[in-house]
Amino acid sequence: MYLESIKRTILSIINIFENSSISAFDLYNKNNIIFLSVLVIFALILVVFIYFQGTQGKHLATKSSNNSILQYMKLFDKDSSFVLKTILTDNPDKDFATGLMNQYGVTTKIDEMNNIDSAIAFVIDIISFPEICSYYGYDLGNKILNLMTNELNALFDEECLIGRFTDTKFLILCTNCKVDRESIEEYIIKFTQFITSTYNINDITIKLEKRIGYAVYPFDTEEPNELFNLSCVALTHCQKNNSNDITRFNLDMKINMNYNRQIANKLSDALENEIIEVFFQKGVNSETNETFLIEELSRWTDKDLGYIPPDVFFKIASDTNQLDRLDRYMVSKTMSAYSILKQNNSNKNLKVTINITPGSLLSVDFFNFFIDQTKANKLSESDIYIEISETTFIHNLESCIHNINKYKEKGYLIAIDDFGTKYSSLSILESVNFDLIKIDAHFVQNIEKFNNQEIIKMIRRITTVGKKEVVGEGVETKLQSDTLKELGCYIQQGYYHHRPERYSH
Numbered sequence: 001m002y003l004e005s006i007k008r009t010i011l012s013i014i015n016i017f018e019n020s021s022i023s024a025f026d027l028y029n030k031n032n033i034i035f036l037s038v039l040v041i042f043a044l045i046l047v048v049f050i051y052f053q054g055t056q057g058k059h060l061a062t063k064s065s066n067n068s069i070l071q072y073m074k075l076f077d078k079d080s081s082f083v084l085k086t087i088l089t090d091n092p093d094k095d096f097a098t099g100l101m102n103q104y105g106v107t108t109k110i111d112e113m114n115n116i117d118s119a120i121a122f123v124i125d126i127i128s129f130p131e132i133c134s135y136y137g138y139d140l141g142n143k144i145l146n147l148m149t150n151e152l153n154a155l156f157d158e159e160c161l162i163g164r165f166t167d168t169k170f171l172i173l174c175t176n177c178k179v180d181r182e183s184i185e186e187y188i189i190k191f192t193q194f195i196t197s198t199y200n201i202n203d204i205t206i207k208l209e210k211r212i213g214y215a216v217y218p219f220d221t222e223e224p225n226e227l228f229n230l231s232c233v234a235l236t237h238c239q240k241n242n243s244n245d246i247t248r249f250n251l252d253m254k255i256n257m258n259y260n261r262q263i264a265n266k267l268s269d270a271l272e273n274e275i276i277e278v279f280f281q282k283g284v285n286s287e288t289n290e291t292f293l294i295e296e297l298s299r300w301t302d303k304d305l306g307y308i309p310p311d312v313f314f315k316i317a318s319d320t321n322q323l324d325r326l327d328r329y330m331v332s333k334t335m336s337a338y339s340i341l342k343q344n345n346s347n348k349n350l351k352v353t354i355n356i357t358p359g360s361l362l363s364v365d366f367f368n369f370f371i372d373q374t375k376a377n378k379l380s381e382s383d384i385y386i387e388i389s390e391t392t393f394i395h396n397l398e399s400c401i402h403n404i405n406k407y408k409e410k411g412y413l414i415a416i417d418d419f420g421t422k423y424s425s426l427s428i429l430e431s432v433n434f435d436l437i438k439i440d441a442h443f444v445q446n447i448e449k450f451n452n453q454e455i456i457k458m459i460r461r462i463t464t465v466g467k468k469e470v471v472g473e474g475v476e477t478k479l480q481s482d483t484l485k486e487l488g489c490y491i492q493q494g495y496y497h498h499r500p501e502r503y504s505h
Contacts, residue, residue, distance in 0.1 A: 095164040097142045098149045106163035106171055110225060118179045119217040120187065121227035122246075123235045124170040127209035136204065143201050144208070151197060155190045171228060179216050187214075188246050195244060211238045215249040233257055259305075264320040266302055267313055271322070271329050276300045278333045279500040280341075280352075283471050283493040286481055292491050293351040293385065293471075294341075296334040297500050314357070327360045331373055337503040339377040353385040353415050353436075358392040361403050371410060381411030385436060389417045393428055401431055408433050418473075419459065429462055437463055439489065441474020447483045460488040 093105025133141035160174040213234030230249040238247035280294040360366040415436040475494030
């Protein structure tokens with residue numbers, strides 16, 4: 001509504017300008033400077049408003065005719081992963097690229113709906129669409145959108161509302177329709193082919209992955225106006241599970257969403273009040289029983305929610321733009337605690353591993369922060385392993401290697417965590433200047449399997465040739481510890497040797 005009000009105000013001002021006799025030369029006259037200033041101010045208000053809706057932009061093309069103004073705006077975020085097109089015309093409820101209703105049109109239409117006995121809403125998200133547009137161009141992207149629009153129009157009758165909500169999201173809302181199990185199954189069948197559609201344009205074949213969430217009134221909610229939000233919740237669940245299934249909303253999803261929101265709100269307070277604690281777990285030499293290193297671990301117990309696992313609150317921190325703050329908090333706390341431990345002569349040779357997330361690794365500001373914290377706590381760079389998860393390297397291997405080398409040049413050590421799972425590749429070991437590999441606990445806890453033993457032996461051979469260290473993680477039994485030693489892995493970490501301890505100050 002605010003955007004629409006601003007749009008109409010700007011159009012009114014422009015219409016006044018068009019109908020006036022002010023020439024370009026006259027704009028330099030003192031009496032007309034105020035008029036031009038007002039126009040510029042309103043234009044800036046529009047740009048700032050859209051910017052604070054979560055987008056960043058840098059291109060604006062304006063085209064005018066006798067009776068209307070078309071402003072076609074492309075606003076790109078920092079990852080070029082979202083494009084917002086706003087049309088200021090006599091049809092502000094229409095999407096420029098597809099002719100479907102846009103977000104404003106859809107929400108207005110939903111608000112006007114009444115006498116609804118039943119309804120079903122589907123939200124579709126196109127995976128990697130911005131990347132395809134960036135690679136092939138937005139002209140090809142718009143052609144794909146039009147082919148998709150034709151598909152959807154062919155699948156659903158005119159009584160169903162079809163809209164393009166954002167650059168990658170479409171909404172289908174069917175009201176006063178059959179919503180029994182058989183009818184819903186018919187909808188699912190319609191979407192099955194749509195999900196796997198390929199698009200041939202200019203001799204280029206594009207296959208788009210799509211995710212779909214849906215909700216049904218009156219079974220999933222008592223309020224038809226909630227259908228879109230609930231469908232989005234189902235879509236988010238589908239995306240998190242990377243599932244091609246067409247996912248229906250259920251109450252557990254909403255409970256989980258509310259729980260995550262609680263954690264997100266409490267996380268900010270926990271960081272502000274320094275409630276999250278630093279724990280250390282020892283990695284020991286299983287032959288001498290000497291401590292080789294300690295790993296920093298984060299622990300958070302909330303007074304209302306109880307213990308919250310690190311993987312949960314780190315994921316929520318990432319989803320709610322708090323990850324950089326959380327990473328900095330943990331680095332600061334860890335280095336402070338570690339500096340106190342180093343004051344004891346028995347810990348003189350003790351090293352520490354500090355986990356950092358992919359975003360932090362690639363951040364110049366974080367790099368400078370890390371160095372400043374090291375100096376402030378009077379620590380030696382050669383005593384600190386920067387622990388990087390193997391999944392970091394899916395982001396951009398070249399950028400990761402570049403930033404790792406920057407840390408290495410300063411004297412820090414590099415540890416690759418969880419090696420052997422997910423995105424592992426021997427090329428990573430060849431490309432990355434690492435000092436230590438941590439074998440994932442999955443292999444250790446299933447060490448009786450021949451294949452796992454062969455993998456551990458292979459990693460041990462690689463580290464021996466390169467004169468690197470290797471740590472076996474997740475050691476929980478004497479059998480696992482003894483088998484690792486037989487395979488040449490003497491430095492071990494896990495509950496069998498040491499349970500994490502609190503070292504916060």
